[in-house]
Amino acid sequence: MKRDRPGRRSRGFTVIEMTLALALGLGVAMTLISLLQQQIGFSKALMRFSFLRDEAPQINTLLSTIITKADNYRIYPDVDKAKAATEAVRSGGRALRLRFRNPDGDFDTGIVAFEVADGEKKLNYYLQPSGTGSWTDAPNWTISSQPDLVDFDNSSGILLITMTGENGDQITYAGSPD
Secondary structure (H helix, E strand, C coil), X not given: CCXXXXXXXXXXXXXXXXXXXXXXXXXXXXXXXXXXXXXXHHHHHHHHCHHHHHHHHHHHHHHHHHHHHCXXXXXXXXXXXXXXXXXXXXXXXXXXXXXXXXXXCCEEEEXXXXXXXXXXXXXXXXXXXXXXXXXXXXXXXXXXXXXXXXXXXXXXXXXXXEEECCCCCEEEEEECCC
């Protein structure tokens, strides 16, 4: 048998070296796990507020375009009262009736209304061109089906539109027709 000579190291690792390597490996693994958990938490938070991040800016652009073209507005408790132009309110409205002046002097009328039908919540737009004199039962188009609530308010003298998402996240737009 061949014996190791004194002063010559044998091949392999000592217990201390193995312990240090194992501790370093566990430290790296724990850091990676904590980073992964943090990433998952951020992703969940982003998904919770997807209404504010994705849908609300598009709704803002659309409503800004519509409302700035109107020369007059009134707030109503619901779409039926807005179509009949009865019982206008200053706050707590679910429908916004807008009047648009045409170049020939006639007026078109539009309604932006938050409606709940068959369990579906929608922000709809109705248009009554001048000379037609009647409203359609169905909206001309749906602006969005993402908000859980839309509140029109003019109690401060400025039109405020507050939209609430499915997670209770809210955004308020302020403006008025030109």
